[in-house]
Amino acid sequence: xxxxxxxxxxxxxxxxxxxxxxxxxxxxGNWPGVTVEKKEGQFEFNKKIYNVVDLPGTYSLGAFSExxxxxxxxxxxxxxxxxxxxxxxxxxxxxxxxxxxxxxMGAKVIVALNMIDEAEERDIKFDIKTLSQKLGTPVVPxxxxxxxxxxxxxxxxISLMDKDVDYKAHISYGENIDxxxxxxxxxxxxxxxxxxxxxxxxxxxxGDQYVNQVIANNEDLKSSNEFKKVLxxxxxxxxxxxxxxxxxxxxxINNITKKTVFRPSEIVETKTDKIDKILTHKYLGLPIFAxxxxxxxxxxxxxxxxxxxxxxxxxxxxLGGIIENYLISVNSPDWLISFIADGLIGGVGAVVxxxxxxxxxYMLMGILEDSGYMARAAYVMDNxxxxxxxxxxxxxxxxxxxxxxxxxxxxTRTLDxxxxxxxxxxxxxxxxxxxxxxxxxxxxxxxxxxxxGLVLFSIYFLGILIALLMGKIFSETLxxxxxxxxxxxxxxxxxxxxxxxxxxxWDNVSxxxxxxxxxxxxxxxxxxxxARLPLGVEPYSQGSVLxxxxxxxxxxFKPAGFGNWQAAVGLFAGIAAKEAVVAxxxxxxxxxxxxxxxxxxxxxxxxxxxxxxxxxxxxxYTPCAATxxxxxxxxxSSKWALFTAVYTxxxxxxxxxxxxQIGSLLGFS
Amino acid sequence: xxxxxxxxxxxxxxxxxxxIAIKLNKPVELIEDGxxxxxxxxxxxxxxxxxxxxxxxxxxxxxxxxxxxxxxTMKITEKGEKLxxx
Numbered sequence: 001x002x003x004x005x006x007x008x009x010x011x012x013x014x015x016x017x018x019x020x021x022x023x024x025x026x027x028x029g030n031w032p033g034v035t036v037e038k039k040e041g042q043f044e045f046n047k048k049i050y051n052v053v054d055l056p057g058t059y060s061l062g063a064f065s066e067x068x069x070x071x072x073x074x075x076x077x078x079x080x081x082x083x084x085x086x087x088x089x090x091x092x093x094x095x096x097x098x099x100x101x102x103x104x105m106g107a108k109v110i111v112a113l114n115m116i117d118e119a120e121e122r123d124i125k126f127d128i129k130t131l132s133q134k135l136g137t138p139v140v141p142x143x144x145x146x147x148x149x150x151x152x153x154x155x156x157x158i159s160l161m162d163k164d165v166d167y168k169a170h171i172s173y174g175e176n177i178d179x180x181x182x183x184x185x186x187x188x189x190x191x192x193x194x195x196x197x198x199x200x201x202x203x204x205x206x207g208d209q210y211v212n213q214v215i216a217n218n219e220d221l222k223s224s225n226e227f228k229k230v231l232x233x234x235x236x237x238x239x240x241x242x243x244x245x246x247x248x249x250x251x252x253i254n255n256i257t258k259k260t261v262f263r264p265s266e267i268v269e270t271k272t273d274k275i276d277k278i279l280t281h282k283y284l285g286l287p288i289f290a291x292x293x294x295x296x297x298x299x300x301x302x303x304x305x306x307x308x309x310x311x312x313x314x315x316x317x318x319l320g321g322i323i324e325n326y327l328i329s330v331n332s333p334d335w336l337i338s339f340i341a342d343g344l345i346g347g348v349g350a351v352v353x354x355x356x357x358x359x360x361x362y363m364l365m366g367i368l369e370d371s372g373y374m375a376r377a378a379y380v381m382d383n384x385x386x387x388x389x390x391x392x393x394x395x396x397x398x399x400x401x402x403x404x405x406x407x408x409x410x411x412t413r414t415l416d417x418x419x420x421x422x423x424x425x426x427x428x429x430x431x432x433x434x435x436x437x438x439x440x441x442x443x444x445x446x447x448x449x450x451x452x453g454l455v456l457f458s459i460y461f462l463g464i465l466i467a468l469l470m471g472k473i474f475s476e477t478l479x480x481x482x483x484x485x486x487x488x489x490x491x492x493x494x495x496x497x498x499x500x501x502x503x504x505x506w507d508n509v510s511x512x513x514x515x516x517x518x519x520x521x522x523x524x525x526x527x528x529x530x531a532r533l534p535l536g537v538e539p540y541s542q543g544s545v546l547x548x549x550x551x552x553x554x555x556x557f558k559p560a561g562f563g564n565w566q567a568a569v570g571l572f573a574g575i576a577a578k579e580a581v582v583a584x585x586x587x588x589x590x591x592x593x594x595x596x597x598x599x600x601x602x603x604x605x606x607x608x609x610x611x612x613x614x615x616x617x618x619x620x621y622t623p624c625a626a627t628x629x630x631x632x633x634x635x636x637s638s639k640w641a642l643f644t645a646v647y648t649x650x651x652x653x654x655x656x657x658x659x660x661q662i663g664s665l666l667g668f669s
Numbered sequence: 670x671x672x673x674x675x676x677x678x679x680x681x682x683x684x685x686x687x688x689i690a691i692k693l694n695k696p697v698e699l700i701e702d703g704x705x706x707x708x709x710x711x712x713x714x715x716x717x718x719x720x721x722x723x724x725x726x727x728x729x730x731x732x733x734x735x736x737x738x739x740x741x742t743m744k745i746t747e748k749g750e751k752l753x754x755x
Contacts, residue, residue, distance in 0.1 A: 489684040
């Protein structure tokens with residue numbers, strides 16, 4: 001039975017053609033020794049049965065993947081009577097690369113110029129006769145999806161089977177390579193080889209490891225020291241034969257297509273490129289990024305707080321009331337009522353209340369991400385980082401850190417050298433993670449409700465600024481050396497889809513809720529117990545264990561303006577998890593029932609200036625335990641983990657003190 | 670085409686395949702193919718920024734949002750730099 005092999009690029013319509021040829025008469029298995037799917041089928045033409053093998057879709061016939069090796073081995077060793085090369089007519093220049101490789105193999109090739117209807121729709125025209133002449137192989141236009149041209153293709157393929165034609169690509173690789181090929185072929189004459197000599201010569205010059213191995217194991221060639229010397233010379237050569245060969249193939253294709261393929265117009269600038277001229281502009285890029293982020297934060301407050309915030313606060317408060325009343329009605333013990341009302345609803349509820357803001361923020365961020373803008377933001381920052389002598393790619397890990405510092409620190413793995421990795425790791429905690437949001441939101445609601453967006457923007461901006469500054473200091477002190485250079489690829493802009501935006505939002509919010517339900521719960525429970533010890537003490541008083549711990553720490557924060565034990569305990573709890581700061585404040589300020597009352601209490605304890613100072617402290621101070629553990633793991637050093645914990649605390653303290661002291665001197669309160 | 674492409678990559682601030690296609694007067698698909706060829710031959714390397722967080726994410730509540738930053742980066746390798754220097 002004659003065999004026809006189908007080969008083509010992915011999405012060239014190869015499988016559609018296979019189905020059109022074989023119908024239901026096909027079966028699927030695996031190629032021996034690999035996990036690549038093997039599809040085989042039969043068809044009848046003029047009362048004769050033909051076997052069709054659908055080879056894996058591939059762009060090339062190198063040794064880059066199993067698919068490529070399977071395809072090229074079948075063509076070279078499977079002895080198909082004819083190879084149908086399915087070429088996507090809308091993308092002919094790219095598809096013909098595979099054709100040139102088939103011709104190099106000396107295979108009997110027939111080109112199925114598929115999807116010709118789509119090419120016509122795009123006004124792409126072909127001189128098929130000349131194309132066929134220049135390729136030296138038949139070219140048959142087909143529309144496999146509509147069953148058009150299939151009969152003609154089959155007739156041509158069958159007639160080709162009987163022709164005794166010596167197929168060879170008429171590609172000249174240049175004088176140098178052509179003569180090297182002849183030199184290699186000289187050693188291959190009359191040797192027992194699995195592959196054609198011409199093809200082996202090309203592949204050896206291309207540095208194909210698979211063919212190199214085959215040749216190294218060939219009994220006839222093993223003993224030839226002279227041949228080994230030639231191979232070594234090729235390997236050591238300063239000539240980039242591989243690149244030249246590939247380039248010559250493209251040149252061959254270009255010479256053919258420029259006379260046979262006619263496109264309607266020249267390539268025009270895309271919308272993405274036009275937009276990028278503004279959004280990634282050397283001078284405008286950064287202000288535009290800042291403006292976009294400011295708008296995002298303003299909208300977050302306008303929608304999340306003004307529209308949805310009150311409803312959420314009332315909801316939590318009402319729920320707290322219902323649960324508390326129920327517990328009283330069923331004569332629950334006082335400790336349980338206190339734990340639920342003060343601990344859980346006061347603590348966890350104070351955090352959960354800010355969910356509407358978080359929902360809106362992550363939806364807006366999702367829109368930016370899905371549209372492709374966030375990649376531009378990374379690029380814009382990349383320019384600044386480079387100007388500061390930092391590895392621009394660090395900003396990618398910094399952006400990840402805005403969600404959570406743990407993956408932010410992990411993302412530094414993609415940086416090449418130790419210097420870049422260490423700097424990126426040490427500055428990541430300054431990126432304000434999502435868990436810190438409720439802290440800012442409480443203080444903004446208490447003191448700056450009219451300027452929420454601007455305050456939030458300033459906090460994030462300060463985090464980036466300190467990170468860049470510390471990065472610069474580290475690069476000139478602890479980690480000197482060159483940064484590696486990389487280039488960012490910017491994806492095309494696209495319309496954000498509701499599905500992606502909602503999914504992004506839900507992933508973030510559900511993560512936040514899970515933390516609220518687990519870590520915060522655990523921290524709140526411990527603190528609730530500490531607030532009641534020793535037994536008989538007034539709960540949440542300065543005499544409780546919690547109060548004693550807080551009072552011990554509080555003096556440190558006096559120069560920053562918030563030297564009360566409650567604030568100190570809040571910051572202390574934040575080292576376990578940042579969400580715990582608000583939860584703790586909710587609890588310790590007399591077991592507040594819900595965020596609105598927490599906001600009122602905070603207004604009576606803090607001033608606008610100490611609120612700013614406290615927010616700066618929480619932005620910059622020691623990262624959470626999970627981040628410290630990750631730093632230890634990533635740097636493989638307890639020393640660096642401890643260093644991060646201490647130096648971030650120091651920076652935060654200095655900044656908070658500066659804010660308070662300078663603010664006081666300027667007359668702010 | 671490939672050396673020209675490598676020069677364009679070297680001289681670009683960022684990679685826009687459509688921009689390079691205009692400069693080299695080639696279809697974008699061919700430029701994409703050129704990138705793949707350069708990667709295959711080791712003149713440039715494409716870096717995976719999305720899979721750096723692959724440990725103990727299962728228990729992390731933020732696992733689904735971990736490293737979603739859709740930025741692809743490339744680097745000209747030593748082999749590529751050598752070619753450009755010649």
